[in-house]
Amino acid sequence: MQKETDIEKALLRKYPEQVVLVTTRNKEGKNNVMAVGWTAIVSSDPVMFVLGIDEEACTYQNILGTKQFVVSFPSEKMAKETLFVGSVHGYKRDKIQESGLEIQEAKIVNAPVLVDAVANFECKLVEITKPGDCPLVVGQVVYAWENTDEHLKRLYTVGTDHKLAGVRPIEP
Amino acid sequence: MQKETDIEKALLRKYPEQVVLVTTRNKEGKNNVMAVGWTAIVSSDPVMFVLGIDEEACTYQNILGTKQFVVSFPSEKMAKETLFVGSVHGYKRDKIQESGLEIQEAKIVNAPVLVDAVANFECKLVEITKPGDCPLVVGQVVYAWENTDEHLKRLYTVGTDHKLAGVRPIEP
Numbered sequence: 001m002q003k004e005t006d007i008e009k010a011l012l013r014k015y016p017e018q019v020v021l022v023t024t025r026n027k028e029g030k031n032n033v034m035a036v037g038w039t040a041i042v043s044s045d046p047v048m049f050v051l052g053i054d055e056e057a058c059t060y061q062n063i064l065g066t067k068q069f070v071v072s073f074p075s076e077k078m079a080k081e082t083l084f085v086g087s088v089h090g091y092k093r094d095k096i097q098e099s100g101l102e103i104q105e106a107k108i109v110n111a112p113v114l115v116d117a118v119a120n121f122e123c124k125l126v127e128i129t130k131p132g133d134c135p136l137v138v139g140q141v142v143y144a145w146e147n148t149d150e151h152l153k154r155l156y157t158v159g160t161d162h163k164l165a166g167v168r169p170i171e172p
Numbered sequence: 173m174q175k176e177t178d179i180e181k182a183l184l185r186k187y188p189e190q191v192v193l194v195t196t197r198n199k200e201g202k203n204n205v206m207a208v209g210w211t212a213i214v215s216s217d218p219v220m221f222v223l224g225i226d227e228e229a230c231t232y233q234n235i236l237g238t239k240q241f242v243v244s245f246p247s248e249k250m251a252k253e254t255l256f257v258g259s260v261h262g263y264k265r266d267k268i269q270e271s272g273l274e275i276q277e278a279k280i281v282n283a284p285v286l287v288d289a290v291a292n293f294e295c296k297l298v299e300i301t302k303p304g305d306c307p308l309v310v311g312q313v314v315y316a317w318e319n320t321d322e323h324l325k326r327l328y329t330v331g332t333d334h335k336l337a338g339v340r341p342i343e344p
Binding site for chain 2: 001002003004005007014015018040041044046050060066073076118121126132134140144145146147148156158163165166167168169170
């Protein structure tokens with residue numbers, strides 16, 4: 001049975017929600033990474049992702065500069081690192097170094113790939129729109145990587161206060 | 173460790189992926205419902221959802237007509253109904269009646285609310301863009317409902333071939 005409720009209260013029923021890490025590099029060559037929960041696949045041919053990224057984020061400025069980024073699926077072993085990079089700004093800090101995230105060079109784009117992620121998608125910027133209070137960055141996937149550990153699973157936000165964990169399907 | 177791979181193969185690492193049901197009503201008053209996996213929240217003030225909806229879907233045509241729809245979080249008890257409404261077109265069939273989904277009137281928009289869902293978000297159309305091969309429908313939430321059963325959880329696509337199930341967080 002449904003009851004009328006506040007929009008914000010109903011939104012608390014959304015968990016678990018997927019989370020991705022987005023890596024970028026600025027024009028001086030400094031890498032950055034942030035956590036993004038507002039994301040979805042939005043095209044299959046070519047494959048594209050949409051990302052909700054705040055205008056004030058270092059990542060947003062880097063994307064404006066290079067038109068390139070990497071969408072990375074953090075593994076359920078990366079909760080601590082994901083929480084850290086989602087909690088601080090990258091302008092004055094080296095979030096990748098501080099978080100301990102291991103990186104390697106991408107094949108095509110000018111941004112790092114995360115070695116311990118479940119998968120990495122190198123993206124080129126397609127467009128930015130702003131229907132509400134947040135810019136929506138759409139990127140076309142131009143190259144892909146996956147973890148050699150086939151059993152490694154994605155990380156999710158499983159509750160309020162940025163509670164992060166892996167999830168498992170239950171039997172119906 | 174990362175290995176280079178096909179984009180499609182890397183995308184198989186995305187599961188579990190959230191799924192929503194989108195209800196609409198055409199100008200003749202006939203209700204419809206479809207399943208959408210390409211969805212995310214894209215604004216917090218006001219709250220907005222983005223939905224990837226194929227141009228040929230009955231739902232897309234209904235949204236063009238009324239500029240209104242409902243985004244519903246199916247519960248993990250609604251796997252059968254979600255699979256059904258995601259598998260057939262609504263032009264010549266009554267998917268809501270055939271699926272057995274129970275509906276009630278929305279408060280503001282001209283589309284039905286799903287009684288057994290985890291939550292329902294009444295939406296008004298904000299914009300439609302098409303960065304890739306699929307239109308992206310952005311709707312602003314204008315009214316919300318939630319299930320009176322506080323323990324009811326969302327349904328997810330947990331693997332290929334539209335495998336649907338509930339999920340539970342695991343301990344880190």
